[in-house]
Amino acid sequence: MSESRAEWGKRIERMFSGIVPWYDRLNRILSLRRDVGWRRALVQGLGLPASPRVLDLAAGTLDVALEVARSFPHGQIVAVDFSLAMLRQGQAKITACPTPVAVSLVAADAYALPFPDNQFDAVTMAFGIRNLLDRAAALMEIRRVLAPDGQLAILEFVPPQSGYFLRAYRFYLHYLLPWLGRRLSPLGFAYRYLVESIGAFPSASEFGRELHAAGFEQVEIQALTWGVAYLFYGRKP
Ligand SMILES: C[S@@+](CC[C@H](N)C(=O)[O-])C[C@H]1O[C@@H](n2cnc3c(N)ncnc32)[C@H](O)[C@@H]1O
Secondary structure, three states, X not given: OOOOHHHXXXXXXHHHHHHHHHHHHHHHHXXXXXXXXXXXXXXXXXXXXXOOEEEEEOOOOOHHHHHHHHHOOOOEEEEEEOOHHHHHHHHHHHHHOOOOOOEEEEEOXXXXXXXXXXXXXXXXXXXXXXXXXXXXXXXXXXXXXXXXEEEXXXXXXXXXOOOHHHHHHHHHHHHHHHHHHHHHOOOHHHHHHHHHHHHHOOOHHHHHHHHHHOOOEEEEEEEEHHHOEEEEEEXXX
């Protein structure tokens, strides 16, 4: 029997909450620190007013929310995640910042955001959409909270396609990464899940079509690091 959206969500929440102590360090090691540049590229691609209202969804330990706060010091930034443990780790990073950072943390499910309609100038989501069982429902909820002309910016891994580099990357993904995940954290299954969930995600062009189908316009797709990760932008009409 296939898992319901709620059961899936509970399992994913437990997995991310369990991996918190290792999460940031493994992101840096497993991506050879490319993840830092990918998140920066996501934020640099935002076309926003000087004091934007930005929702960072599936915010985890706040790497994107903090990047948005650095780029838009007069913005109002809200970080949402359903893992309290992830958000607590993010709060510790806010506290460690040398200058005050205006990021509000909200524990909530991406399918039921506790905000009125038309609230945000942008919604960012890095490595979050792949973990959502019902992408169409999540995109509809994102669209609801975006203001008209508001921007959606997604950073995500897609299944590696053809080409020499991506063949080598596929080897890394299927053999080396799960092995490193087992060696460097006690939660090897989380890194097996990472590989499986990348394999189950649509190609970049298919996901672009899902964004169109969800009502987003001006959809733009940009490959990072020879197609290891992708940026997706769209606007609510
Ligand atoms: C791979 S992490 C990405 C975290 C962060 N955006 C980053 O760039 O490191 C995925 C995050 O999505 C969160 N998440 C997954 N499903 C969610 C849902 N339905 N509602 C809210 N958060 C969710 C998890 O708790 C986890 O923190």
